[in-house]
Amino acid sequence: MKVHKITGVFCAATTPITEQGEPDLARFTGHCQRLLSEGCHGVALLGTTGEANSFSMRERFAILEAALKAGVPGDALLPGTGVVASSDTIELTRHALSNGVRKVVMLPPFYYKGVSDDGLFAAYARIIEGIANPDLQVILYHIPQVSGVPLSQDLIGRLIEAFPDQIVGIKDSAGDFNNMQSLVETFPGFSVLAGADPLLLPLLKAGGAGCITATSNLVAGSLRTIYDKVAEAGETGSVEAAQARINAYRTLSNSYVQIPTIKAMVELKTGEAGWRRTRAPLMPLSDVHFASLSKSFNALP
Structure with missing residues (x-):
């Protein structure tokens, strides 16, 4: 049986913004440390939930460097x-x-739509060969409802065959469990990571490697409970309770636009004012919606 190179609970971390509209590096690094202390194996920064595509190259460099300078291990990022x-x-x-x-x-390069697998393979090959570093481990990101560019299983197979030491996993955020299960079965040892919190439990049972999810900004401990105890005898009750809590938070986070809502829920969880800020074109929750969200948040388990 092949062993996954990447496995665990990883947070698709949200990125706080200052009043001036810049990445709030101090608040972000504190958030990373909190996520690790609550049970995350690592932090997936600068993803969709982290508003990555609203930041410049310089800002991305600064965010990563700040996390490292604050003592977050490189292996956890x-x-x-x-x-x-x-x-x-x-x-x-x-x-x-x-x-x-x-x-x-x-x-994948995501501006042009309807591109072929040959084109996507050529793009990934250029990147990996251009980097030319044997230490590199790439988790592919499949989120076609946002990127508009799906990653087919044929393409994934070609990439694994061509770059077996570099192409080691995938974050599947399409929400199609059948696709995740098929990836697990087709590519033994390939780390299939759920991008949707409710799918962590069934994916682990099917042989998946873990998750990279937004709700772990809020309930990392519950996700870790599932990861740690899914296969333990006598822990069915605690696993089911953890899943119910995760589902409740996930459902509430989808009550409004998800990314601003996640940020508002982090503000409610931490009591730290300022988390609601987003970078345009995303807009923060209105005061009316925030007041309604607060009532529902306070009623969560």
């Missing part, structure tokens, strides 16, 4: 480095590697 231009993806990934971060989450 999974920065998103996939952007539209392959040359920028190479630069972002090289920056991570130069700072001791080996694992990255990589979107």
